[in-house]
Amino acid sequence: MQLSARPFGVTPDGTPVELYTLTNALGMEADIATYGGALVRLTVPDRNGILADVVLGYDSLDGYLDDCCFFGKLVGRVANRIGGARLVLDGEEYELDRNNGRNHLHGGAGGFHSRVWKAKTVETQAGQALVLRYESPDGEQGYPGNLAVSAIYTLTDDGLRLDFSAATDRTTAVNLTAHPYFNLSGRPGADCLRHVLTIPARRCLETDAELIPTGCLSEVAGTPLDFMDGVAIGARIRQDFVPLKNGGGYDHCYVLDSRSGLRSAASLVEPVSGRGMEVLTTQPCIQFYSGNFIPEGLPGKDGAVYGERSGLCLEPQGFVDAPGHEAFPEVTLRPGEAYRQTILYRFFVK
Template sequence: MKTLKLTIAALIILSTMSLISCSTKTSEQKMSIEKAPFGKLANGQEVDLYTLKNAAGMEVKISNYGGIIVSWTAPDKNGKYEDVTHGCDSLEGYIKGTPFFGALVGRYGNRIAKGKFTLDGNEYTLPINNGPNALHGGLKGFDKRVWAATPVDGEEPSLKLTYTSKDGEEGYPGNLSVEVVYTLQKDNALKIDYKATTDKATVVNLTNHTYFNLSGSSDILNHEVTIKADKFLPVDETLIPTGELKPVAGTPFDFTTTHKVGERINDSTDTQIKFGGGYDHCWVFTDSTKALKLVASVYEPTTGRFMEVSTTEPAVQFYTGNFLNGSVIGKKGVVYGRRSGLCLETQHFPDSPNKPSFPSTVLKPGETYQTTTVYKFSTK
């Protein structure tokens, strides 16, 4: 009888262990990183595509070419997951050229006036690639480089990308070592951690340039946006900030309360709207601390999708796809027309190297550039 009791106890223990093992295996299947080939460059260099999955069902596909977010699924109010970003089906599409769909942007995100700045008494000249100005790191910025990719062990799927930008690359001084970590969290949030160091004084302003459309429809005009910013940066005709910090109150740039994108985007009486062809400006957050804080949100009423943006950065470039013109054929043959996507690019101010009154973007040897941005999806 004693032997029988021991045998039954052993079976119970073994059964419990089996259940734990199965549970762990199921969890691992749901939350993972998968690697697959994504194509080759003209020089034969191979490029990969990494799929990050969480247990909730969200998937984010990231290429080590440009650190590009190729696709990103989010649930609607019925629990259906769909891709909510602009992009291409293949590497070839990105090589042909896109307006920075999903890309890591650097060494300096946004515009630098006339492609020139002075640092420590030395003038540096950058490639001109946006009217008379330099934009998003140059002709071959970080968005067109192959990054070293390493999956990171942890409770949540993470992908670490590293790249060393050599002294003089695209005109910028210093050897800049960059690390970007994408982490897909359990709560359907994607956290992006940026880090950089240099061996010579330089300027740095890193961001991600994902275009979002939470509805799957042809435009984003019915998306409802909130931005916790009481000031924005007016620009000249070439979209370079004038240096003024202008209150948003009483202007089409006031998103301190929620407004639909299309509500005031064609205000013909506003000079700034005319210059941008809509919204293509930098908003300065009311909370200027370097702590991670909620700064913006986007709601799409048809699907119920709700995206919140938190960051340690002082500002965000809100861009409404005004220059998209249907020339890029995207995923599944979709034509991306004007205002078909919006961007919320967390960052420092544009043209800061030429604006002493703006927060500095100078990085010196011995210092570490470090910022974090989180995009979180839910429904309401």
């Protein structure tokens, strides 16, 4: 595997941003920016061996600076929503940044997605990898504790691996994930509704009209949320079903049936190109988001124009709004503990 770097622009405060390119033996490439740790480009072969970019993004840093969709970025300290932007840890309450109405989303407006990460290269068993590090200070976006975070990108023979780790000097909350938008067709700007999705989960988190979990788990069998046997994303997305109406489509956290080790959380197939992707994770849940709020007419890479459902997200993570629900597995990290999480995007053809 090869790794190269080039300048990708400068932030408004004068911080330089670099774009790293990972290349494997099959010619697949992954471009990763130090701004937000964003996955800018990922090329994957179709059934005829033709490589195409399968993630949404922008040609320049300016797009990522103005981005409202979290295209390709690393998000934290806590991914997804925290109701009322209220975090309670060991009986102490913290007020977080409100950036989603009255709620907190993806670590706040100044979360990890908007920070420049420090980068270096390392050798791993799979080859050369890119290590990104960020030091989040005590009180950032309202979170307690100084948090040291690392994210390691490795382009394997058949996919992209992302390993997170974190440590804190004070009890805090951590639930990291990555936010790439996939479209396996290789046709920029096309919608993702014909992609066939499988999620091995019998339950998802019930949410209210603001997409905040109620604390209950809902059975998906017999509903438009059931992807156990593989269904085209567009087959039921417009059905008269309250959870779909609340999210403007799919924006739901599935609780995986299997809870241990690195295991399959979802698989996705685009039938025309034959490209397929399996998402593996060590986390208990995966959020499926069907790109419902991508602005219409959004300028993307290589002259593409994006719009609603131009791409979809599959985001492995812990239980959403876990600090607000005692019955949910916690996402609390304490001094002396090590946070670790792995996401593997494995590609295949069908």
